[in-house]
Amino acid sequence: MPEEPTTKGERTQAEIMDSAHKLFLKNGFHGTSMRQIAEGAGIAVGGIYNHFDNKEEIFLAVLYAHHPINDMLPAMRAAQGNTIEIFVRDAAQRMVESIGNRPEFLNLIFIELVEFNGKHLTTLFEMIFPQVVEAAQRFLEGDDQLRDLPMPILVRAFIGLFFSYVMTEIMVGNQLPNDYRDKAFDYFVDIYLHGILKPVQS
Amino acid sequence: MPEEPTTKGERTQAEIMDSAHKLFLKNGFHGTSMRQIAEGAGIAVGGIYNHFDNKEEIFLAVLYAHHPINDMLPAMRAAQGNTIEIFVRDAAQRMVESIGNRPEFLNLIFIELVEFNGKHLTTLFEMIFPQVVEAAQRFLEGDDQLRDLPMPILVRAFIGLFFSYVMTEIMVGNQLPNDYRDKAFDYFVDIYLHGILKPVQS
DNA sequence: CCTACCGATCGGTAGG
DNA sequence: CCTACCGATCGGTAGG
Numbered sequence: 001m002p003e004e005p006t007t008k009g010e011r012t013q014a015e016i017m018d019s020a021h022k023l024f025l026k027n028g029f030h031g032t033s034m035r036q037i038a039e040g041a042g043i044a045v046g047g048i049y050n051h052f053d054n055k056e057e058i059f060l061a062v063l064y065a066h067h068p069i070n071d072m073l074p075a076m077r078a079a080q081g082n083t084i085e086i087f088v089r090d091a092a093q094r095m096v097e098s099i100g101n102r103p104e105f106l107n108l109i110f111i112e113l114v115e116f117n118g119k120h121l122t123t124l125f126e127m128i129f130p131q132v133v134e135a136a137q138r139f140l141e142g143d144d145q146l147r148d149l150p151m152p153i154l155v156r157a158f159i160g161l162f163f164s165y166v167m168t169e170i171m172v173g174n175q176l177p178n179d180y181r182d183k184a185f186d187y188f189v190d191i192y193l194h195g196i197l198k199p200v201q202s
Numbered sequence: 203m204p205e206e207p208t209t210k211g212e213r214t215q216a217e218i219m220d221s222a223h224k225l226f227l228k229n230g231f232h233g234t235s236m237r238q239i240a241e242g243a244g245i246a247v248g249g250i251y252n253h254f255d256n257k258e259e260i261f262l263a264v265l266y267a268h269h270p271i272n273d274m275l276p277a278m279r280a281a282q283g284n285t286i287e288i289f290v291r292d293a294a295q296r297m298v299e300s301i302g303n304r305p306e307f308l309n310l311i312f313i314e315l316v317e318f319n320g321k322h323l324t325t326l327f328e329m330i331f332p333q334v335v336e337a338a339q340r341f342l343e344g345d346d347q348l349r350d351l352p353m354p355i356l357v358r359a360f361i362g363l364f365f366s367y368v369m370t371e372i373m374v375g376n377q378l379p380n381d382y383r384d385k386a387f388d389y390f391v392d393i394y395l396h397g398i399l400k401p402v403q404s
Numbered sequence: 405c406c407t408a409c410c411g412a413t414c415g416g417t418a419g420g
Numbered sequence: 421c422c423t424a425c426c427g428a429t430c431g432g433t434a435g436g
Binding site: 026027028029030031103107109110111113114115117118121125129147149150153156157159160161163164165167168170171172184187188190191192193194195196199 | 230312331349362365386390
């Protein structure tokens with residue numbers, strides 16, 4: 001829940017982060033200059049240093065504010081469904097709607113992995129872990145329909161479902177026939193559900 | 203199948219690519235300088251330009267020579283198994299053995315996505331597509347055990363299985379209890395198999 | 405004495 | 421394949 005910037009200083013800081021965020025997504029960290037960030041924020045380069053010590057601090061602030069789980073968790077929380085199958089389908093649908101059409105939604109993580117060797121991931125994990133645990137509680141409600149699999153595996157595989165879909169979509173998606181693209185995610189969810197649920201005769 | 207470098211020029215070119223490859227994995231494209239590459243290759247900056255027109259051409263050569271599918275396809279081709287279940291487990295096991303302990307194995311793709319906005323992915327796809335199709339033929343052999351799912355979906359989901367595992371491993375793997383780490387990939391394969399195979403009573 | 409920002413420039417490095 | 425060097429731009433900081 002981001003605070004509404006009120007003072008002039010807070011507004012300038014938000015404009016710096018917005019500018020940096022867009023540029024990082026497009027060009028990466030080392031591909032973005034302080035002058036580009038300043039230009040996008042409508043101030044001079046020197047002005048940035050009243051708000052951030054250096055470029056890396058800007059990246060960290062942007063990473064914590066806009067990492068992908070921020071978009072995935074609200075979708076999971078909003079999901080409805082009396083059975084685990086309906087719940088998973090609804091959660092998946094909401095997630096793909098909120099992030100599916102933004103091919104750059106993982107770029108901040110990629111930058112972190114490549115340009116910082118993942119050194120900030122520990123802190124990031126500690127920030128999001130409690131939220132993921134809370135959202136994962138929903139899985140337990142359909143317990144009797146599930147195969148005997150550890151809960152962390154179920155949750156990890158559910159999140160992995162999106163990486164599975166999004167990564168293959170990024171890499172080969174625009175080359176595939178439309179037949180398979182439109183329904184690909186539905187099939188992925190279907191495979192996941194058949195993978196975690198006890199067999200039923202329907 | 204890389205040619206063994208024989209002439210002096212070919213050896214120098216290979217040294218430039220080796221040096222660049224290591225640096226790109228560690229620091230990304232814009233985070234790597236031509237002088238670093240030259241130093242690692244044991245030559246001067248100007249000498250690089252006898253072999254490559256510019257820095258981007260070095261990246262392209264490294265990307266085509268070392269993209270992740272190069273490591274995944276031989277593992278798939280070597281896989282054995284009379285049933286699709288045994289085949290998939292063997293293929294998955296070989297793939298995770300060849301790439302599982304190299305957390306940077308996707309970095310070239312991440313660099314391509316972030317620092318080049320994926321503009322070389324079309325060419326990359328055209329290079330690897332025939333090999334993927336060939337390797338995927340193996341799936342057809344266990345046809346009668348499979349649920350009614352389109353072949354491209356099965357193959358895409360199988361490749362996605364690795365992104366699913368590797369991405370979650372990268373992001374939260376070293377934070378999780380060892381209990382779940384060791385067996386996580388086996389569970390992932392198990393969920394995938396239950397997802398694509400017809401139910402059996404065993 | 406503060407926050408916010410400027411024009412100008414620092415020492416080094418970029419691709420070529 | 422090297423030395424030497426270019427136009428420009430890098431991240432960061434000076435005094436006011």
